[in-house]
Amino acid sequence: MRRPARDRAEGQRRITRRALVLGGAQVAVLGALLFRMRHLQVDQADEFRLLADENRINLQLIAPARGRIFDREGRVIAENVPSYRITVTREQAGDTEAVLDRLARLVELKTGELEKARRDLAELRGDTPVTVADRVDWEAISRVAVNAPALPGVTPEVGLSRRYPLGAAYAHAIGYVGAVSERDLDRLDAPEALLRLPRFQIGKIGLEARHEDILRGEAGTRRVEVNAAGRIMRELERQEGSPGADIQVTCDNALQTYAHARLRGEGAAAVMLDCETGDILVCASSPGYDPNLFVRGISSADYRALLEDPLRPLPNKAVQGIYPPGSTFKMVTALAALDAGLVDFNETVYCPGFKEVSGRRFHCWKRGGHGNVDLHRSLRNSCDVYYYEMAMRVGIEGISAMARRLGIGEQFDLPMTSVAEGLAPSRQWKLAYRGEAWMVGDSANTAIGQGFVLASPLQLAVMTARLATSRAIVPRLVKSIAGVDQPTGHGDSLGLNENHLREIRRAMFAVSNNQRGTAFRSRIVEDSLRLAGKTGTSQVRNISATERADGVRDNRDLPREQRDHALFVAFAPHDAPRFALSVVVEHGGGGSTAAAPIARDIMLQALYGGDPPLSAYPAADRPRIRTLQEELKRERERPTPEANDRA
Known part of the structure; x- marks a missing residue:
């Protein structure tokens, strides 16, 4: 049966509407796609080009x-x-x-x-x-x-x-x-x-x-x-x-290499300062090690050898090492007494070889004593009893204050690793860190640079420079950065009585130039370059009453680790100081025999700007010095292991 015409027309209209809606939707989707493609290809072309480049760049x-x-x-x-x-x-x-x-x-x-x-x-x-x-x-x-x-x-x-x-x-x-x-x-x-x-x-x-x-x-x-x-x-x-x-x-290559070579074979350190600027000319620690090994990665065997070396090559003894300063500290005690008005230059103290302090006997290094000594002779001959007496008069606070004034116990701001502060002990320090009251015997020990007082070779060099110049010299390591000069360490006046300092310098001159001085054998003969110095020997062991009665054993008869440290401080020329120097030889025995000759040799290198003439040395020393100079010259000219590797 055929559908009526009216129904057919209505169906046709519905199909047409649906086609139009579907076609419109398709056109809309196609338009959106075309718009999106244009946006990606035209508007965002640069961004995607960059992302593509980053995949290959x-x-x-x-x-x-x-x-x-x-x-x-x-x-x-x-x-x-x-x-x-x-x-x-x-x-x-x-x-x-x-x-x-x-x-x-x-x-x-x-x-x-x-x-x-x-x-x-x-x-x-x-x-x-x-x-x-x-x-x-x-x-x-x-x-x-x-x-x-x-x-x-x-x-x-x-x-x-x-x-x-x-x-x-x-x-x-x-x-x-x-x-x-x-x-x-x-x-x-x-x-x-x-x-x-x-x-x-x-x-x-x-x-x-x-x-x-x-x-x-x-x-x-x-x-x-x-x-x-x-x-x-x-x-x-x-x-x-x-x-x-x-x-x-501020260091000088020639001086630094000489000092390092001169210290060879010892656990030792040397620091030299310019007395005008505070520049560190020498900062040597011995034994050393080749830093080039660390640059390329040191082997376990090489590093173990450094760790096990009894002379301790890794620490920088010049600024990290702290030692009892021994008799090099006596100038501090003397100045403390002079500054307080508790002694004058001519007053004498009798030294029978010991001093009783609170029922305990404190001995002088010279068993028979020095007899009557004034300030000058006490430094020249390094009499201990004189300084025990000064300690009783001044007390630890006066000594400690003078030590800090001269640089002991001061941590200098230098671009080196672990610069030590040292120690200028006081009553408060002992109570805070030891939980004990200060004893009068502690003052006696401190007066001769033993007991609790500790100083680095750097601090001893600063102390010596300040004594030589009357100024609060500050050490400087960096001379310039990118061509810009850095401030010097010239320093202001210490504010100490110049007459007192002059007397201390005169006594230090006698230490090295008077026949009875403890460093006479290590003097400089050239009149215009004579040095002023002070020997020091610091104990690292206790000496029993029995040993003292039988005779103290010589350092040569002791194991190395029980021998005394040897110290020497000096400045030169004595009448117009240019350089101040300290030398510490660990377990070296005596300051006059182990440290003073090294200091004298380094000082002469600085004064002459190279190997000095043999005439600058005492006549008896000249054959030995000639041989030593030849050995050290070969040592300095020897190529480093790293240089051998390159060859």
């Missing part, structure tokens, strides 16, 4: 050149030399073990470095380059470059590495650099990306560490195009960083 950091270090005359102490290395980046390498296996056929990979590289490749971010071979030669770099297609993710690089051409001479004062460790990174709140570069070097100890922010510089950047394997195809853009600032220190 890497932004890399360029390590800055580390600032160099020079001596006061502009001679090199620390420099940068080219160093070739090979790195692997895990993301680019893919199968790192296969790549390392192929690399090992071309280049000798040390077991230790290879194992460390494997750990780093597993632990660090995939885009971090990891060094697998460091300090390789040019031939190895060439082989890797030629076989680049078979070594995805492997990059031969040239960088800069630190070198210390003078070796051990400056190891303690200047320090050394080393690769950034996880421990270094953990100490920083937000370590900069530069520190994560392969084997990037930072200062570890000494001036290198204390002035790391000045020496490091700022990183540069470069944009490079890489292929699908991560191989660098070309450099697109480069922005150089800022090199670290050069630093000029």
Whole structure:
């Protein structure tokens, strides 16, 4: 049965409406797609082009050149030399073990470095380059470059590495650099990306560490195009960083190397100051070690040998070592008594060889005593009893105050590691740190530089410079930074009575130039250059009453660790001081025999600007000095182990 015409027309209208709605929807969707395509291809074209470029362009950091270090005359102490290395980046390498296996056929990979590289490749971010071979030669770099297609993710690089051409001479004062460790990174709140570069070097100890922010510089950047394997195809853009600032220190290379050579074979230290500026000309600690070993990663065997050496080569004895100053402290006690008006130059004290203090006998080093001694003779002959008497008059507070005034117990702000404060003890100190009251016997011991008082060789040199100049000289290690001179340590007046200081200097002159002086055998013969000094011997063991009655054993008969420390302080020329010097020889025995000859020899080197003529020495010493000068010349000219490696 046929549908009516009316029904057919209505059905046709419905189909047409549906077609129109569907067609409109399709047109709307197509329009939206076309609009979106235009938006992506035209409006956002630059953004997507950048994203595409970033898939093939890497932004890399360029390590800055580390600032160099020079001596006061502009001679090199620390420099940068080219160093070739090979790195692997895990993301680019893919199968790192296969790549390392192929690399090992071309280049000798040390077991230790290879194992460390494997750990780093597993632990660090995939885009971090990891060094697998460091300090390789040019031939190895060439082989890797030629076989680049078979070594995805492997990059031969040239960088800069630190070198210390003078070796051990400056190891303690200047320090050394080393690769950034996880421990270094953990100490920083937000370590900069530069520190994560392969084997990037930072200062570890000494001036290198204390002035790391000045020496490091700022990183540069470069944009490079890489292929699908991560191989660098070309450099697109480069922005150089800022090199670290050069630093000029106050030390003198010739003096420093001489002093280090002169101290060889001893656990010892020497510090020399310029009496005008406070400049540290010598800061030597013996024995030393080659800092270049630490730059490239010291072996366990070498480090163990340093740790087990009984002469303790690792600490900087010049500023870290603190010792009882012995008789070099007697000038402090004498000035405290003079300043308080409790003694005059001519008053004498009788020395029978001991002094009774609170029922205890305090002995003089000379068993039979010195008889009647005034201030001048007490210093010249180093009489202990005179200073026991001064301690009873002045008391510990007066002695302690004068010690601090002269630099003992003062921590100087120097860019070196662990600069010691020393100790000028007082009643409050003993009560606070020992929980005990101060005893009168403590004052007697302090008066001769024993007991609780402690000083570093640096502090003893400062004390001597202040005595020589009447000024509060402050030691200075850095002469200039990036060519800008730093403030000197000239110092203001100490405010002490010049007559008192003049008498102290006159007595110190007698120590070295009077036949009865304790350092007469280590004098300078040249009249215009004569030095003034003071010997010191500090005990490291208690002497029992039985031993004292039987005769105190000579240091030569004791094990090394029980022998006395030997000390000597001096300034020269005596009438117009240019240099102040302290020498400490650990367990050296006597100051007059072990420390004074070393100090005299270093002082003459400074005064003459090189090897002095033999006529400056006492006639009896000249044959020995001639031989010594020849030995030391060979020692100073001997190349460092690092230099031998380069050869």
